[in-house]
Amino acid sequence: MSEAPAGRIEQGGLVFSRHLLGMSGGRRTGATLTQSAYLLLACLDAGGPMSIAELAGAIGLETSTMNRQTAALVREGWAERIPDPAGGLARKFRPTAAGRQAFEEERAARVAGIERIAGDWSAGDLDAFATLLDRFNLAVERRRKSHWPRA
Template sequence: MPTSSDMTTHTDTALLDALQHQVAVFARRAEQSRLGGVGQARNSMDRAAYLLLNRLDKEGPMGVKALAAGMGIDSSTVTRQVAPLVDSGLVNRASHPEDGRAVVLQLSERGRSRLEEVRASRRALMALVTEEWTEEERDAFCTLLTRFNASLSTVTATLPAVPSTS
């Protein structure tokens, strides 16, 4: 069975090199700016908190395991990341109605308000970055970036674990 490198032409190699370079530049710029929006709410919420609050807002209350599975991370990571959100009143923690030992996490009203403030700031940044783009270009970019993220998630989930070098 041919490997992906066996199926790569010289033109593909150049294009794939350019693509991986642009993804690396994007990752660096995204980390530098944290894509934190504009205005007063700029960089006021870290990526982990934003993603957790966003998922709870879109999918509703859920347990730690479901939240972890949906985000492709470990339950202990979710527990650690959600603790400050509970402490600051952005997330409510309650016992599961059918299993009192299980915990259900829910976005609080304060969390919903704070999330909308951050979303508006980040929306403004996206509008600023793409202000010279057409609506079709924005739509195409969003579609392709969504597809890229889904493919990246699928592929990385199937790759063997790399042993630690420490």
């Protein structure tokens, strides 16, 4: 008997995330950024300068965890703290030039890896997969009332 779709999605998501991690943060040969650094830089790339609270909300982590992760990002030279461009009290983080370059290189490597893996898929299949993944992610974000920044 075949498993119900929700069970297949759960199992597929588990395996999918394992494969993505194989192309990422420290596990992908030649990777410069850790997984957490890549995630933070991706969030800052999409959403612009963000405070600890904004990053914690977007990523879904506690502020204490976000404090440690942003401190590491600054220590590595990938991001810097700046005054709020809108004049608010909370300081914000933005990528440095080195952080932007490292993020762009890592993202390009990940996209190329996905293109190699799905190289024999039709353009329609790739688009359908991306569309359903977007739809699923947006549904999760609505339910959690926590949205990933999108350009």
